[in-house]
Amino acid sequence: MFPSAKTILLTAASVSLALTHTATADDRGGDRPRANPYVAGDMHNHNTCTDGSVSAGYAIDRSVASGVAAGGGTNFDLDWFTLGNHGGAGNRDCRFSDNLANLPGDPTTTWSQTLGQTIDGITITSLKGTPNGTGSGATMWRWQSIKEVEYPIIVNRTPKYNKVLVEGLEWIVPGHEHTDVAVIAGQNPRGHGNADKMAEYEFRFDRADTDAIGLLDGENGQVWPGKDNVNNSGTAGHQKAVSGVTWLQTHYPLQSYAIPTHTERAGVFNPTGSNGYNIEHFRDFNNAGPTVAFGIESPGHMAQGSVSGGSGSYGTGAVGGGTYGLSGVYTAKVGGLWDGLLGEGRNFFIYVSSDWHNRGAGGARDAFTTSDFIPGEYTKLYVPNSEHFRAQSIVDGMRSGNSYSVNADIIGPDLVFRARGRDDDWKTMGETLVVRPGEKITVEMTMTVPAKNNSPYSFNNPLLQQVGIHQPLNKPSLDHVDLITGRIAGVIPPGSPGYAVANAGGVAGASIVYNPTTTISQQIHANNMRSKRLRDGSTQLTFTTTFTAGTTPSYIRARGTNIPVATPNVTDSAGSPLLDVNNALVSCTDPACPTHLAAVNGVKKVTFDVQAYSNVWFYANPIFIRPEGSSKLLVEKNADLARRLAERADNDHDGHGHDHDHDRHDHDRHDHDGPDHDGRDHDRD
Amino acid sequence: MQRRMNTLMVCLAVCLTGGAVTPCSGDSVSVEPTRESCEAAVEQTRALAAALPADDLSRYFAERDLHQATIEAGNGEFDDCLDMTARATDEIKERRHTLHPGEKLKVLQSNE
Numbered sequence: 001m002f003p004s005a006k007t008i009l010l011t012a013a014s015v016s017l018a019l020t021h022t023a024t025a026d027d028r029g030g031d032r033p034r035a036n037p038y039v040a041g042d043m044h045n046h047n048t049c050t051d052g053s054v055s056a057g058y059a060i061d062r063s064v065a066s067g068v069a070a071g072g073g074t075n076f077d078l079d080w081f082t083l084g085n086h087g088g089a090g091n092r093d094c095r096f097s098d099n100l101a102n103l104p105g106d107p108t109t110t111w112s113q114t115l116g117q118t119i120d121g122i123t124i125t126s127l128k129g130t131p132n133g134t135g136s137g138a139t140m141w142r143w144q145s146i147k148e149v150e151y152p153i154i155v156n157r158t159p160k161y162n163k164v165l166v167e168g169l170e171w172i173v174p175g176h177e178h179t180d181v182a183v184i185a186g187q188n189p190r191g192h193g194n195a196d197k198m199a200e201y202e203f204r205f206d207r208a209d210t211d212a213i214g215l216l217d218g219e220n221g222q223v224w225p226g227k228d229n230v231n232n233s234g235t236a237g238h239q240k241a242v243s244g245v246t247w248l249q250t251h252y253p254l255q256s257y258a259i260p261t262h263t264e265r266a267g268v269f270n271p272t273g274s275n276g277y278n279i280e281h282f283r284d285f286n287n288a289g290p291t292v293a294f295g296i297e298s299p300g301h302m303a304q305g306s307v308s309g310g311s312g313s314y315g316t317g318a319v320g321g322g323t324y325g326l327s328g329v330y331t332a333k334v335g336g337l338w339d340g341l342l343g344e345g346r347n348f349f350i351y352v353s354s355d356w357h358n359r360g361a362g363g364a365r366d367a368f369t370t371s372d373f374i375p376g377e378y379t380k381l382y383v384p385n386s387e388h389f390r391a392q393s394i395v396d397g398m399r400s401g402n403s404y405s406v407n408a409d410i411i412g413p414d415l416v417f418r419a420r421g422r423d424d425d426w427k428t429m430g431e432t433l434v435v436r437p438g439e440k441i442t443v444e445m446t447m448t449v450p451a452k453n454n455s456p457y458s459f460n461n462p463l464l465q466q467v468g469i470h471q472p473l474n475k476p477s478l479d480h481v482d483l484i485t486g487r488i489a490g491v492i493p494p495g496s497p498g499y500a501v502a503n504a505g506g507v508a509g510a511s512i513v514y515n516p517t518t519t520i521s522q523q524i525h526a527n528n529m530r531s532k533r534l535r536d537g538s539t540q541l542t543f544t545t546t547f548t549a550g551t552t553p554s555y556i557r558a559r560g561t562n563i564p565v566a567t568p569n570v571t572d573s574a575g576s577p578l579l580d581v582n583n584a585l586v587s588c589t590d591p592a593c594p595t596h597l598a599a600v601n602g603v604k605k606v607t608f609d610v611q612a613y614s615n616v617w618f619y620a621n622p623i624f625i626r627p628e629g630s631s632k633l634l635v636e637k638n639a640d641l642a643r644r645l646a647e648r649a650d651n652d653h654d655g656h657g658h659d660h661d662h663d664r665h666d667h668d669r670h671d672h673d674g675p676d677h678d679g680r681d682h683d684r685d
Numbered sequence: 686m687q688r689r690m691n692t693l694m695v696c697l698a699v700c701l702t703g704g705a706v707t708p709c710s711g712d713s714v715s716v717e718p719t720r721e722s723c724e725a726a727v728e729q730t731r732a733l734a735a736a737l738p739a740d741d742l743s744r745y746f747a748e749r750d751l752h753q754a755t756i757e758a759g760n761g762e763f764d765d766c767l768d769m770t771a772r773a774t775d776e777i778k779e780r781r782h783t784l785h786p787g788e789k790l791k792v793l794q795s796n797e
Contacts, residue, residue, distance in 0.1 A: 051760045071795065102795045137759065208761060273717075307781060310772075313723040361749050365793045370746075595742075595790045598781040666762075676753050 009107065038404070039389060042375035044180050044300060044353035047093035048108075049145045049524040050086040053101040053358035056094045056153045057120065059083070062364070063356075063375035063396035064163040071104055073365035074454065076376025080383075080394055083150055084180050084353070085205025087172045089132055094149055095119045095427035100365030115167050125600060126327070126398035131209035133336040141211045142169075143203040152194035158189035166391045167195040169608035170261065171244070173206040175237025175431070177266040177276055180353070183248065184391040185255040197252065199522035207274065219225050232273045238281060245289040253291045253645050257395055257447035257676045259351060259540070260285070260653035262312065263399060264319035264328040267505035276319060279337050279514060280500035286346055287494065290638040291645065294347045294399055294559065296338070298327045298619075302378055302407065303369045303609040306598045309581035311611060312357070319509035325561065325577030325617045326407055329510045332577055334484055340501070340514025342622055345488045345633030351398065352379045359594050362609070366455035369607040370596055374469055377454045378612060380406045382413055399431020399642060402622040402634070407644040409453035410476045410562060411618050412538065415606035416446040417558055419623045422547070432624040432636050435549040443556060444544045445524075449478050451537030455613040458635020459590035462606050463563065463570050463583060463614040471614040478541060480525045483574055485534050486518035491634050505577065520574055521547070521556075521566070540579040553626035553633060562616045570615060583611050723758045723766035727751055730770050733777045742782035742790060746775040 032075045032223065046052030047059045054062075060083070065075035089128040096109035109238025112135055116125055124140075132139045140149075146167060168182035183197040196215075202212045204227050211685055215223040231240045248256040266276040285293035298312075305311030305323075307587040312323040330337035331350050354377070360370030371392040373379065383397030383405050397403055420442050421435040435441060455474040464471050471477045492499045503509060523547055529541040547556070569582040588597055588604040597604040606614055624635055632640075702778070731751055737744035754769035775783070 003694075049767065051756050051762060086760070086762070089762050090761075092756075098756060099795070100749070100756070102793055104795050104797075106795075138758075139761070307779075309776065315768075358753060361746050361790070361792065363793050363795075366791075464766075595784065595788050596782070599783065600781075602783060602785075 004330055013240060036039055036384070037346065037385055038415065039385045040376065040380040040382055040406075040413060041080035041082065041164075041394065042132045042353045042356075042379065043082035043166075043182070043259075043351070043394075044084040044169075044170060044297065045081075045356040045375050046085050047083075047094050047141070047150075048090070048092040048096065048098055049140075049150060050088065050090045051357060052085070052098075054103070054364050056083065056085075056150050057157065058097055058101075058103070058106070058364070059151070059356065059375070060157045060161075060165060064157075064161045064165070069365070071365060074367075075379075076374055078163070078376040079385075079389070080379075080392065081375060082164070082166040082168040082180075082182055083154065083184070085142070085150065085169045086144050086167040086170045086178075086208065087344065088208030089141045089211075090145065091133060091137050091139045091149070093119075093124075094145060095122065095153075097364070100363070102365070110138070112138050115533070116385045119223070120153070121156065122149060124148060128215070129213040132211070137662040141203070142206065142209055143199040143211070143214060143427055146195050147199040148201055151198075153190075154187075154195075155189045155192055155517070164391055164394065165189055166394065167198050169198060169202050171202070171258070172206050172208040173237075173274075174205070174232045174240040174244075174262070174268070175273075175274055176241060176260070176281065177263065178261050179241075180249070180259045180261050181257065182395070183252050183256040184395060187391060200258075201244070201247070203227065203582075207240075207249070208236065226241075233274045234270065234533050235273060238269070238284070241281075242284050242288045243378045244579065245293050247284050248292045249289040254399075254649065255392070255395065255643060256292050257398055258285065258289060259291045259295050260300075261299050261353070261381060262314070262355070264326065264330055265299065266312050267317050267319060267508070268503040276394050276503075276505075278501060278503040281338055282337075282341060282347075282348065283344075283492070283494070283499060286341075286348060288612055290347070290634075291399060291642045293640070294401070294414050295349035297328065298331055298350060298405065299323060300353055300356075300364050300379065301357075301372050302326050302612040303360070303373060304319040304371050305580055305584065305611045306607050307581075307584040307600055307605050309427070309579075311580045316507075317505050319503060319505055321507035321510065321579060323580045323616055324510075325571075326580065326612060327577070327617065327619070329418055331619065332601050333510060334520060334574070335486070335513045335515050335518035337514050338510075339484075339486050339518040342557070343488055343515035343517065343554060344491045345624065345635055346491070347399075347401060347430070347635040347638045349398070349401040349403065350405060350619055351381050351382060351403065352407065352619070354379050355585050368594055368596055368609055373412060373609075373612070375377075378408055379685070382406065382407070382415070385581075388546060401403045401621045402428055404429065404514075404618060406618045408455070408476060408613055408616040409450045410478060410616045411562065412448040412450050413622065414446070414448050417442060417620045417623070419443045419556065419625070427623055429621040429623060430635070432626060432633055434626055436551055436628050437551040439549045441547040441549055443483065443547065443623075444542075445481060445558065446480075446540065446542040446558070449476050449539045449541060451475065453613070455609075457592065457594070457613065459592040459612065461562070462590070462593075462610070463585055463589045466568050466586060467564055469564070473610070476616070477494060477562045478526045478560055479562050479564045480523055480575065481558055482520045483522040483524070483545070484518060484557050485521040485547075486515050486555055487550075488555060488626070488633060510579075521578075523575060549625065549626060553624065553630060554642070555622040555624045557622035558620040559617060572635075577615070580611070580615065583615055584608075619654065691791070700749050717783040718763035718767050720758060720763055723763040723770070726767055726770040727758070730777070731772050733782065737777065742784050743776050745779045745790070746782050750776065
């Protein structure tokens with residue numbers, strides 16, 4: 001399915017073992033419980049304000065607390081948490097959970113039952129905006145629940161956990177599927193602050209929010225006038241979506257992000273409806289928002305895979321026809337859509353989150369799930385740690401590209417993935433290494449494979465049993481790392497050939513090659529890495545390898561997995577993941593295989609959470625490389641733009657006598673430092 | 686929450702008759718799902734589930750999916766409602782979950 005022909009742009013010269021030092025692990029202040037170089041979080045999850053199963057507070061508690069929850073169930077101790085719930089409206093009072101969660105004393109409660117009552121210190125006296133539904137179906141528009149319910153709960157929880165909590169949104173995008181958004185401007189849970197700007201964005205741009213009124217001032221005037229409540233689908237909807245990204249770039253270029261999520265799920269873009277994305281739509285977003293629209297997110301819903309597919313909540317109509325190694329085909333395919341964007345030198349990175357809603361057949365406290373994992377349980381998005389880690393650190397880390405995405409704790413919070421030329425100027429993920437053609441490039445990777453993950457299962461991985469490997473599901477293992485390289489041909493201007501690419505739903509979408517120069521240049525087996533057993537039972541793995549710089553710009557990205565090359569029903573002969581529905585062709589025959597697995601003719605198959613813990617991957621964002629004297633790549637220009645904007649913001653603050661605590665940047669900024677993305681820049685090093 | 690086969694489900698909602706699932710004839714019609722189509726699909730699939738024994742594991746799975754479908758409807762997400770209903774219908778048709786002798790699906794209840 002994936003191209004195996006290798007177009008060599010960087011010559012793999014050697015794979016050698018070498019001692020390396022790990023990243024500095026003790027360089028942060030004492031306000032954080034751990035001192036890892038990266039911190040784990042989740043930016044996409046749901047509660048009963050929309051279609052989740054647990055209250056907003058419970059979702060936060062389970063995600064960031066440690067130990068065991070009072071009513072039962074493991075907490076997952078994330079370092080940061082962005083509440084990313086749908087736009088639109090909801091009829092349930094999200095200070096309560098749903099009956100679906102089976103939580104004691106926490107029954108489904110609608111807004112119609114609680115108006116005027118003070119619950120958890122929050123009093124909702126009315127449902128604001130355009131009336132929407134009656135009785136138990138009366139809904140609260142999401143701008144109101146963002147502002148008056150979720151954010152106050154974040155304020156209440158922040159001092160309790162000493163974690164970084166952010167109010168975000170899963171934007172239901174006009175003309176498209178969904179996009180994770182956060183506007184952190186104004187948010188300062190330790191000093192209260194507000195989520196008004198996040199709420200305004202939802203009101204103005206969410207296609208499910210058709211409220212025509214919004215927030216009113218003391219004289220019943222509209223606080224957020226001028227909403228386009230018409231163009232919510234198709235091509236016109238896409239233009240509204242681009243306007244939304246432009247709004248973020250204009251007002252909050254460093255304090256917001258817009259990351260399309262489960263991007264393959266709804267199929268191809270539909271010019272008369274609201275379906276998926278094609279590559280040109282991501283290009284439009286990145287052009288309109290060079291410092292806010294800088295990537296895409298893999299699907300969550302990792303435990304939904306049954307015998308007919310469904311992992312990631314992807315059906316057969318998704319582009320690619322389902323997930324591949326629990327990722328969408330846009331990111332899983334070597335030479336696929338993500339490589340197409342990297343092949344322009346764009347700052348376009350990938351992220352992962354849980355998309356937590358419910359546990360399917362299980363309640364919120366059960367260890368098994370046939371649907372989703374709680375944030376921190378299975379997926380972890382790592383961004384750089386810092387001395388005073390805060391909401392701005394999350395956005396800055398994501399924007400920089402110095403981040404990586406991990407499923408099932410296959411690796412931990414201390415990844416080192418970096419490259420250098422002949423000098424010692426190491427560059428890491430998201431950065432650009434400038435070298436002379438022919439120069440030796442040294443690539444180094446160090447990672448820790450933890451001693452355990454959160455799997456409740458200790459029986460052996462049935463996918464690995466096929467090839468004679470006996471590895472308990474609750475003990476992470478790494479088989480190999482792929483170093484994937486691709487050539488950068490430069491930015492394609494809008495309207496030029498290749499800017500828009502014909503897309504296809506279903507498995508046909510997996511055949512589209514966006515960057516034919518992309519290849520797995522090196523595959524490093526864990527047995528060929530230097531291994532060091534650590535006291536906590538984890539294993540540190542290190543390898544160093546070299547490439548020879550070519551004459552054209554390029555990039556190196558990495559992924560790792562527990563699955564060997566050519567594992568039946570899991571990986572192809574190159575080691576790339578097959579369509580995940582194939583995993584269900586493998587039987588789960590251990591006596592401990594759980595009851596909830598889907599069965600064929602009475603035989604349990606590798607499905608649901610067992611599939612998720614069996615087929616495990618991590619993805620690291622790319623390091624860019626270009627020849628000395630060549631034009632800066634777009635990723636560099638946009639990083640420069642972000643730096644200029646930050647300097648200007650700091651100068652503005654200095655001029656106004658403000659301090660430098662970005663948590664307190666709670667006023668609008670109207671920067672006019674525009675994007676530069678025509679690919680004709682002559683800014684040379 | 687999820688979007689897998691909206692067109693198919695609108696088709697199923699129309700074609701579910703007399704407690705039996707019958708295949709649609711001709712081309713599927715791509716129709717924007719509504720509260721009415723969602724509620725009709727949920728009710729008809731609920732009836733199919735109710736025809737199974739109370740302790741049937743596939744019935745339990747289907748009813749959990751139908752519960753989520755009603756949540757999606759309450760949230761105005763009718764396409765997701767239909768997707769969850771389709772999942773429940775598939776569970777009832779395919780009977781992917783059965784209990785072997787002595788086997789039990791342990792789920793913590795709200796009174797535990």
